[in-house]
Amino acid sequence: MINRIVVGAHYGLRDWLVQRATAVIMAVYSVLIVAVLCAVRPSTFEAWQGVFANGVIKFMTFLFCVSLFYHTWIGVRDIWMDYAKPISVRLVLHVLTITVLVGYTGWAAAILWRL
């Protein structure tokens, strides 16, 4: 019988699989964006902004950000689970982590859709 606690791991395949799926999405994006930047070689503000104003790149960049923040949540939660032993401290850290990551998602969307 597994002792399930509210600030413990999310049991089952889901988190394990999400961590790997988001990793693959980010790895593919990283290679693609480096290739795009090497091809375009933006040296001025207009050229740099032009890269991310492109609809496809904008959408892919946002997907990257969402993958990054979901991936970060699982990784950082694992760190808190290893080193933050009192449950009250761990709960506060979990809530703070989720809060900043949701905030970062909004921040990233605001940056990209201002373009």
Added chain:
Amino acid sequence: MAGITIKKRPKYLNFTTLVSNRLPVMGRVSFLHRISGAALFFCLPILLWLFGASLTSPESFATFKSVAALWPVKVILAGLIWAYAHHFCAGIRFLLLDLHIGVEKEAAAKSAIAVLVVSILLTLILWGILL
């Protein structure tokens, strides 16, 4: 053979074990994967701010350039480039291990050394292009 020993998992290592010389290279890569991930997490606001500044207006782009040219910022960015490169390479190694590729002790040690070398090379290349 006598009874089967059941190992307690996950294995918990304290900090002194992690920084001591007793840790094999695979363990070092695993530990650095965590360190680099944590560093990237704590620096996310800096990166988002820089990304936003670089894209908002010609004036904020100029601010971004002058901030990124400051040497303490350059040092932090170089560290973050290494963290990303290491996390990327070590992550691909872990994905391959998940697919049961290179799980033998010798192969795993070799790929761990490769991760350390390639991530430093990638950092130098990206540093040369970006900073």
